[in-house]
Amino acid sequence: MSTLRFDVPASFVVFLVSVPLSLGVAAVAGAPLIAGLIAAVVGGVVAGALGGSRFQVSGAATGLPVVVAGLVDQFGWPATAAITAAAGVLQILFGVGKMGRLALSLSPAVVRGMLAGIGLTIVFGQLHVVLGGTADGEVLVNLGQLPRQLVNPVWGAVLVGAVTVAVMVLWPKVPRGNMIPAPLVAVVAATAVSAVSMTVAIPTVSLPDNPLSGLSLPQIPSGGVAAIGLAVLTVALVASMESVLSAVAIDKMHTGPRADLDRELIGQGAANIVSGALGGFPISGGIARGSTNIAAGARSRASVILQGIWTALFVLLLANVLELIPMAALAGVLIVVGARLVHAGQLRNLKLHGELAVYGATVLGVVAFGLLEGVAIGLAVAMVRALYRLTHTTVHVKQWPDGWRVDVGGSLVFLGVGKLVRALRQIPPGEQVSLRLHIDFMDHAAFEAIDDWRAGYENRGGLVEVDEVHDTFYSRARKGEPGRRKTVLLRTPPFRRWRDWLPEPRKPVVDGALEYERMTAPLVRPFLAELAEQGQRPQQLFITCADSRVLPNLITSTGPGDQFCVRNIGNLVPVHGRSEEDSSVGAAIEFAVDVLAIPTIVVCGHSHCGAMKAVLAGSSEPGSRLHSWLRNATSSLARVDGTDDVERLAVTNVVEQLGNLRTYPSVRLAERQGRLRLVGMYFNLSEARVYLVDPVGCVLVPLQSLESIG
Known part of the structure; x- marks a missing residue:
């Protein structure tokens, strides 16, 4: 009863969204349009039945058009289908090897940058289609040719594209408009405009008279083993990452059991094997289809499987209806979808967390060089940032009435030894020095530098007291028992009483405020700045x-x-x-x-x-x-x-x-x-x-x- 009441209507809504998206993704990649529909059918039935997410709807991978376009140019479509099937085998191995959660360790800035890069790539390519031209597989080529296309547009295609974009943007604002998906309304409206007002013919969806005869069975790719292996790995990694991240995002939209990410990879792999064997497009889970499924009231995976069945019946029995859809309408849908992947509103949060450079490097890398290269560039920048943060050391030297105090914070490793030693050498000889270590790790190079300086300074008549606030790395190292891991738990409370640390003469309020400025203010400043603006x-x-x-x-x-x-x-x-x-x-x-x-x-x-x-x-x-x-x-x-x-x-x-x-x-x-x-x-x-x-x-x-x- 639950399936009949909730899942059947939800499956039909998802089917209406899936068809134009599948056709549009295939069109972007230069693949046969029937390949996108095959992916929609197989993604729904196979991935829906075997995957680890109850509500994720799989179909033609929206993150792979750029990659697939390059594979089609390099190997041809039949060989690309074989690469898809091989990638499916690799995905199953990922799932069996319990690698599903590894994708979650990817920096969020890289993921957002990757999606933004994909979005910009789609937008730049589909602008050509809306203007009446054709999109190239290279983003930089599309950008270079865009001015010429703007000078000589096909106004019929421009009108259809503009209607599509307008409906996509405005329909969600219509009261109870969410009862009918915006992509469906946009495509229907644009198709109607094209049918009643166009005096100039514009390209429409083209399907074989007999869809089954248009199937392109896979062929073994010709070329070097390294090139083929890289292609298989690229498709498997991107499809897996998109599927896992989408499953996690969809989990946040419902209160039921969480997705089994390893099982999801196995289901996605099986679907790609079947899709590739039938000449279909690479498959992955998608947030747009999954969120539509939940919003439509789905209660189980039955809705996911049924939408694949509706797609198959529609293609076999009503293919002529699909051929009325203008290509500019599909391009308009994808322009809006691509633009929404950019999420410009996240830039402020990324800036506050110091991740803007990682995001920007990933976006530029994806746009300029391709998806895999862009992600690699973003990861490299993220690793450099992480290395800097992990090894960054702060050193503050201040003279007090009874001597000198040196505060050292962060991780004290060999990369920060030079900075520390230079600061220590500024202290005049013969003074009383309090060296306070607020550190979560100390390597051997740092220990030797501190110990050598301490011995030399005390030999020249000075006195050095080492105060370890969070852990006892220095003391243990002197005993021959150095710590080998970063501190996880604080050994002291998250505060200290004034009488425990203030020097003589004591000025509790002033000295406490200075301590806050030095140690706490940098940590809370981003939060307080946000609160100051938001109230x-x-x-x-x-x-x-x-x-x-x-x-x-x-x-x-x-x-x-x-x-x-x-x-x-x-x-x-x-x-x-x-x-x-x-x-x-x-x-x-x-x-x-x-x-x-x-x-x-x-x-x-x-x-x-x-x-x-x-x-x-x-x-x-x-x-x-x-x-x-x-x-x-x-x-x-x-x-x-x-x-x-x-x-x-x-x-x-x-x-x-x-x-x-x-x-x-x-x-x-x-x-x-x-x-x-x-x-x-x-x-x-x-x-x-x-x-x-x-x-x-x-x-x-x-x-x-x-x-x-x-």
Whole structure:
């Protein structure tokens, strides 16, 4: 019943998208158009049945037209079909060898650059078709010939292409337009325009009168073994990478079981063997078809298999309908598809992460030299960047009243030894030097450089103290037990108290700020710069005590922009409308709920609370501001009347303050509408553990229940 209700309609929608895409991909590569349809049929039935992804729809590989075009020029189409089948065998070996997840280790900047390069290649080629010409297999040739094509366009083809592009762009904005796929609407509209208004004939899809007679069976390629092997490897790698990455992307669109990537490679390999044997185009999974399948409501792989069957029936029985489609219409579809592969909006994120050079090198490499060469160039640049990051060392030398301090950060290997030694030699002789190593690795060359400098400096009357912050590479090396791996876990907390590291004379605020500027600011600057532009969108209002031992961001693992925090003595929330109400707390609550639309408010108490001790003992001075403020905990004290248990009072106080929150109209309204949750939390200082507070029994709930907060 589920198949009939959901998968059958979804399969028909995907079929309508798959046919024009398959024809367009084959046209770009200079392959027989029937080859693209064969790939659509085989990809649906074979890869759909055997693959590891339930919703990925396979067909003519959108990432391979440039590669296939080169193979057709070099070997001819029948030999290219044989190369496709051989690539399928290699893909099966990839899957059996559990290599599916290796593709995920590819730098995202390289992947995005590869897709952008493919997109630009498609756009530059298909512009010629929209202008009434034909596309060349070489991108640079297409670019060189484009000005001449612009001067002498075929206006009928231009009109058809323009209609196609306009519909592709505007149709998704039509209310409920997603019920019918944009490529289908665009091709139908462009075909109708061509049929009713064209006085000049323009090229249309051309299929054999008998499609089966147009099958081109594979032939063994003629040429050098190295050239053939490279061709097989290229098709296998690109098709595998496109399929695996698409499967991972499609997994993010549904909540069902994740794709088995190794099985997906085996299914893709089997499909390419069959497609190549029938003279079809190379096959891979595609995000466009898969996302359409999910959006159409598919529930199982039955929709994927059925769309392949619909394609076969359509080609065999209604091929004459396909021949009405103008080539310019297919080109228009592919121009939009290619343009969307560029994703210019990602450039800002790539720049923030220092990956723009990798992206740009990959794009230029794909456009100028080809897909494989472009990816290789991008990987080379990425490896150089990674090597720089892994071996980059920061050295800061500063004079203090009691001597000199040298801070070294990063990975300390032989490539950074020269920089370190030059900095150390700037220190005058006879001084007291604190060498602080904030490093995650030290090789033998770095150890020898530091140890030799230390021995020489101390021989000249100086004193050197080596302080290792994260690991003990230097100390262990002196004992003959050097560390051979990078540090994974910190051996110290993610902070240090002022009294543990500040030199004499101590200036805690100034020196602490300088330490932040030196060590922390470079790490958080990209995040804060983004928040400065976008504004704050915190997910919780965190009301807690002003106790210096309670660090909200530390105990909730939150960072900049995550938490809107209010701290006061005793984590108290004055009842709304009372004369002693502190307006700043009320203002913060209303701002958080009404302006920031925060979905969660947390009231967090803690053990060993001085405010609760004062409430229980009645030790605050009557008439003082503190005494007036602590009156907001009177109801909490009343609930534990007859006990002197401070910790019980602290837990009960959390529950009382949650009740006080509900006296605010904004809070009541948001909670009633399901937009807001109130959560009680408790931090045990001695255990360094966080608990939830059950408001019904005023009891603590173990940490594992924190997952329910969201």
